[in-house]
Amino acid sequence: MATAVQDPKFTGQKHVMCRACHAHCGLIVDFEDGVPVKTHGDKDNPEFEGYSCIKGRQLGSYHSLDTRLLTSYKGMKNGKKQAVHWRDAASEIAQRLENIVAEHGPDAVASYVGTFGYNNVNAHAFMLALMESIGSTSVYDSVTIDQPGKGIARALVGPWLAGAPRVGDWDGLMLVGTNPVVSMNGGLGMNPAKKLHDAKKRGMELIVIDPRVTDSARQADIHIQCRPGQDPIILGAIAKVVINEELYDKDFVAGDVDGLEALRKAVQPFDPGLAAERAGVTAEEIVKAARMYGSWKKASISGGTGPNMSGGGNITEYLNLALTSIMGHWLREGDLNRRTGVFTKPAPPIAATPGPIPAWGFGRKLHSRDLEQSISGMPTSALPDEILTPGDKQVKALIVLGGNPMLAWPDQLKTFEAMKELDLLVCLDPRMSKTAELADYVIAPKLHYEVHGNTAAPEIYGGFGAGWGFENNYAQASPPIMDVPDGSDLCEEYQFIHTVASDLGKTLNVKSWALLAHPDEREEKATSFAPGETPDVLDAWSATLNGCPTDIKELYADPEAVKGKIVDAQALLVQPKPEDWEGKLSVGNAAMMEELAGYAAKLGEPIEDTDFPFRMIGRRMTEMHNSNWHEDPVQRKRVPHHPAFMNPLDMEQLGLEDGQPIEVESARAMISCVARSDETVRPGCASIPHSWGTNPDEKEDPLGAGGNTGRLTDNEVQYDKRTGIPLMSSIPINIRAKQTQLEAAE
Ligand SMILES: Nc1nc2c(c(=O)[nH]1)N[C@H]1C(S)=C(S)[C@@H](COP(=O)(O)OP(=O)(O)OC[C@H]3O[C@@H](n4cnc5c(=O)[nH]c(N)nc54)[C@H](O)[C@@H]3O)O[C@H]1N2
Ligand SMILES: Nc1nc2c(c(=O)[nH]1)N[C@H]1C(S)=C(S)[C@@H](COP(=O)(O)OP(=O)(O)OC[C@H]3O[C@@H](n4cnc5c(=O)[nH]c(N)nc54)[C@H](O)[C@@H]3O)O[C@H]1N2
Ligand code: SF4
Ligand SMILES: [Mo]
Numbered sequence: 207m208a209t210a211v212q213d214p215k216f217t218g219q220k221h222v223m224c225r226a227c228h229a230h231c232g233l234i235v236d237f238e239d240g241v242p243v244k245t246h247g248d249k250d251n252p253e254f255e256g257y258s259c260i261k262g263r264q265l266g267s268y269h270s271l272d273t274r275l276l277t278s279y280k281g282m283k284n285g286k287k288q289a290v291h292w293r294d295a296a297s298e299i300a301q302r303l304e305n306i307v308a309e310h311g312p313d314a315v316a317s318y319v320g321t322f323g324y325n326n327v328n329a330h331a332f333m334l335a336l337m338e339s340i341g342s343t344s345v346y347d348s349v350t351i352d353q354p355g356k357g358i359a360r361a362l363v364g365p366w367l368a369g370a371p372r373v374g375d376w377d378g379l380m381l382v383g384t385n386p387v388v389s390m391n392g393g394l395g396m397n398p399a400k401k402l403h404d405a406k407k408r409g410m411e412l413i414v415i416d417p418r419v420t421d422s423a424r425q426a427d428i429h430i431q432c433r434p435g436q437d438p439i440i441l442g443a444i445a446k447v448v449i450n451e452e453l454y455d456k457d458f459v460a461g462d463v464d465g466l467e468a469l470r471k472a473v474q475p476f477d478p479g480l481a482a483e484r485a486g487v488t489a490e491e492i493v494k495a496a497r498m499y500g501s502w503k504k505a506s507i508s509g510g511t512g513p514n515m516s517g518g519g520n521i522t523e524y525l526n527l528a529l530t531s532i533m534g535h536w537l538r539e540g541d542l543n544r545r546t547g548v549f550t551k552p553a554p555p556i557a558a559t560p561g562p563i564p565a566w567g568f569g570r571k572l573h574s575r576d577l578e579q580s581i582s583g584m585p586t587s588a589l590p591d592e593i594l595t596p597g598d599k600q601v602k603a604l605i606v607l608g609g610n611p612m613l614a615w616p617d618q619l620k621t622f623e624a625m626k627e628l629d630l631l632v633c634l635d636p637r638m639s640k641t642a643e644l645a646d647y648v649i650a651p652k653l654h655y656e657v658h659g660n661t662a663a664p665e666i667y668g669g670f671g672a673g674w675g676f677e678n679n680y681a682q683a684s685p686p687i688m689d690v691p692d693g694s695d696l697c698e699e700y701q702f703i704h705t706v707a708s709d710l711g712k713t714l715n716v717k718s719w720a721l722l723a724h725p726d727e728r729e730e731k732a733t734s735f736a737p738g739e740t741p742d743v744l745d746a747w748s749a750t751l752n753g754c755p756t757d758i759k760e761l762y763a764d765p766e767a768v769k770g771k772i773v774d775a776q777a778l779l780v781q782p783k784p785e786d787w788e789g790k791l792s793v794g795n796a797a798m799m800e801e802l803a804g805y806a807a808k809l810g811e812p813i814e815d816t817d818f819p820f821r822m823i824g825r826r827m828t829e830m831h832n833s834n835w836h837e838d839p840v841q842r843k844r845v846p847h848h849p850a851f852m853n854p855l856d857m858e859q860l861g862l863e864d865g866q867p868i869e870v871e872s873a874r875a876m877i878s879c880v881a882r883s884d885e886t887v888r889p890g891c892a893s894i895p896h897s898w899g900t901n902p903d904e905k906e907d908p909l910g911a912g913g914n915t916g917r918l919t920d921n922e923v924q925y926d927k928r929t930g931i932p933l934m935s936s937i938p939i940n941i942r943a944k945q946t947q948l949e950a951a952e
Contacts, residue, residue, distance in 0.1 A: 208690060209240030210237050210689075211688055219235065221234055221684055224261075225325045227321075231396070232248050232254050233245055242688065244266070245262065248770070260840075275636055275637055275650035280295060280648075282644065300706050302630050315342045315602070318589065321832060322608025323609065324348070324663060329634070329700050331717065336707050338715060340710070343570045344570075345583075347586065350580075352511065353509065353514040355513070355524070357565070357580070357582035358520045358929065359526065361565035362565050363528065363792055367560070368781075371535065376502075377505060378412070378498070379507075379673075381510070382512070383416055383509060383522075385416070386422060386508070387422045391508075395673055396676060402425055412425055413427065413430070415440055416430075417512075417893075418431070418825065420886075428498060431888050433891075434512070434891060435936035438802060439485055439805050442473050442806070446473040448533075450470075451496075453500025453501070462559065462783075463791045464790040469799070475806035478492045480810055506535065507529060515931065516823075516933065516936035520798065520928060527671075528793035538780060539780055541780045542778070544778075547665070547679070548679055549751050550668075550720045552723055556780070556781045556782075557780050557781065557783050558789060573597045585929055586615065589601065594620070602628060602629040605632045611641050612901055613896075614897050616919035617919050618917040621916070622902045631645040631646050632645060634649045634702065635649070635651075636653055650696050651702075652696045656686050658683070658743050659682065662751055681756070681761065681767060682770035683758070683767045685768065704746075705740060716750060724753070817940065818873065822935070827895050829845045836898065847909055848895070848913060850892045850893070851882045851884035851887050852884060852891075853887045854883045854884075854885055862943060869942050869945070870892065870894070870940075872919075872937050875917040877913025877917050878913050892941060896914075897916075899915075902917070
């Protein structure tokens with residue numbers, strides 16, 4: 207059994223950081239006789255103020271779940287699973303990578319970094335360095351199957367160097383297909399429920415666009431409970447009202463914005479009446495929302511997975527930023543920027559933009575399909591095609607860091623074929639995930655209580671936009687609080703990656719994540735690790751965050767930082783734009799205006815009639831995080847079956863009872879889950895959480911693991927031509943009671 211670090215009899219409290227989602231809450235663990243008995247929020251934590259979620263509070267038992275891997279394994283793919291020490295696995299993997307590169311070239315080796323690679327910046331930095339050392343450009347991550355429109359929009363509009371106003375200063379917020387109160391997606395900062403409650407109390411107005419009355423929408427002044435997939439049309443109509451009624455900030459536009467004329471022209475077709483018809487709402491609510499939005503002085507719009515997965519992610523996120531820009535909802539000269547950086551070196555706080563940067567057209571092209579790398583990364587939805595399509599650049603080996611392609615990638619049926627086709631599949635994962643079951647190796651890492659936690663990841667996410675990251679210059683750097691379980695054989699991901707590189711005879715050139723806002727410095731401040739002894743964990747972190755304003759080792763030695771503290775709260779005054787500065791925010795990008803024209807062309811037309819009258823819409827639940835926590839008995843007690851939340855009117859019409867197993871069928875596939883009556887869901891929609899289910903060669907049990915909504919997607923039908931993201935929400939479906947075997951046989 208594992209006990210408190212260096213003191214197997216410790217009784218008392220230790221501080222820790224949870225990295226089970228990107229919020230990275232500061233938590234307290236109560237120990238009795240060396241054993242962790244309770245994990246809870248820390249009311250003295252200055253950023254989280256006592257917040258914790260039910261996953262974080264289960265973190266102690268997460269470490270000792272029966273399903274946790276305490277050693278690495280190999281041979282699952284051939285049905286010859288056996289334990290292997292991670293160091294031996296590293297040498298064997300290095301040998302196989304060497305052979306694959308010799309035979310097929312470096313691009314035959316691909317990496318995929320999932321959510322738990324993102325939440326572990328150190329591992330991510332080493333993974334990228336490994337790929338560079340091999341010479342492979344087949345570098346993938348989950349961004350292009352998440353909210354790839356964000357990166358595209360930010361590039362096309364241009365980054366605003368001073369950043370956005372803080373949640374505490376907003377007079378308004380518009381949420382477009384995101385539910386931050388549950389997802390912590392950003393949009394409301396950390397401890398979002400309290401932030402929203404406090405903001406509402408001081409008078410902040412809230413507009414929510416979502417087909418479902420979400421926990422966030424419950425507090426909305428205006429909730430546009432629209433049909434899914436219509437966000438560009440609704441926002442087009444809002445923009446039209448804001449522009450035509452001249453509600454925008456004319457001075458700001460004159461000084462800092464380009465392209466308003468093009469935008470004005472492009473939104474003219476979006477008559478609120480026509481938009482309302484398409485979106486299944488009223489013209490009055492759209493106009494009211496537009497006027498409310500147009501009255502805000504310091505505000506934010508936050509988009510989420512809803513619109514990004516419903517076909518219009520780029521243009522939705524672009525309109526969000528275009529509206530933000532014409533309203534001048536950015537930090538302005540003389541405002542205070544409180545985020546001066548701890549683990550990252552922010553851009554200089556100048557009230558200016560360098561202007562747009564290329565969003566596509568510069569990177570690696572795919573060999574299998576007409577898609578390429580964009581500012582949001584390689585098109586991950588098409589990685590199965592890169593694996594399955596013969597050719598020079600065919601991918602033969604895949605290293606998965608903290609991800610679960612089998613339950614997370616769209617088009618599960620094709621993903622399954624691709625995973626089986628690989629010559630080498632390696633997963634770094636604490637459990638035998640559905641992907642690891644198909645792998646050659648699974649490498650078991652240490653977990654939260656056993657590693658050096660820090661808040662670098664959420665600080666980096668702060669660059670995504672308003673309401674992301676921390677409100678203040680908050681940081682936590684907490685050393686391990688528990689030893690690894692007796693008899694276990696675990697590593698840190700970066701250690702494993704360095705060992706593979708060593709065995710390949712490669713030097714790792716680790717580039718700093720702290721310098722994302724300073725691309726010129728990234729090369730110069732890279733740290734080299736030659737083959738041989740793996741660097742100590744704090745040396746590794748210091749390399750990963752090289753160039754940040756803090757000494758990482760000093761921070762870990764600071765008892766206040768161990769608990770989580772505000773580091774040097776002295777805010778920076780946003781500086782005026784230097785004379786002769788040329789950069790302007792661009793709101794009339796030609797490619798985006800063309801996308802908008804595509805939506806304008808649909809106005810006045812009825813919603814396409816298909817054999818699949820319902821729409822599957824995505825959603826998150828507090829109890830689970832993507833494919834994680836499904837094995838935890840406490841969470842499973844709360845959510846025993848895979849739910850498809852449906853409006854009671856639809857259920858009645860289909861003759862379905864609450865709790866009844868159902869079949870959900872798209873043009874691509876059929877899955878099964880359990881109907882749940884929920885009047886917060888817009889009629890015509892089924893709100894179904896993702897990353898449940900099994901592999902396609904297993905029997906599906908609606909009362910067991912449920913169905914995989916990724917299976918409903920075809921990655922080559924209706925995908926975004928820039929990022930490859932296919933339809934993952936707003937998918938046309940049919941719903942019916944699940945046939946019993948007997949009925950099916952008849
Ligand atoms: N249909 C549909 N598909 C979706 C989505 C959707 O809404 N609908 N959402 C998409 C989004 S937004 C994303 S981000 C992707 C997520 O895609 P992935 O990141 O590929 O999927 P996860 O299920 O988060 O997989 C995380 C894996 O990391 C493992 N893990 C947990 N802790 C650690 C750790 O400390 N170290 C390591 N090495 N591994 C760890 C878990 O066991 C799990 O297997 O899924 C996408 N897929
Ligand atoms: N507890 C928990 N937290 C999580 C996760 C988790 O699985 N569990 N996943 C994490 C990950 S990887 C991510 S990327 C973030 C995502 O964070 P969010 O984007 O906030 O995720 P959701 O809660 O799914 O919110 C999406 C909302 O969009 C709505 N929606 C669906 N289709 C449409 C549409 O076409 N238009 C509009 N306007 N709305 C639509 C849905 O009803 C839903 O309320 O959450 C993260 N946090
Ligand atoms: S919100 Fe995320 S980081 Fe915070 S306790 Fe829950 S899972 Fe952990
Ligand atoms: Mo995500």
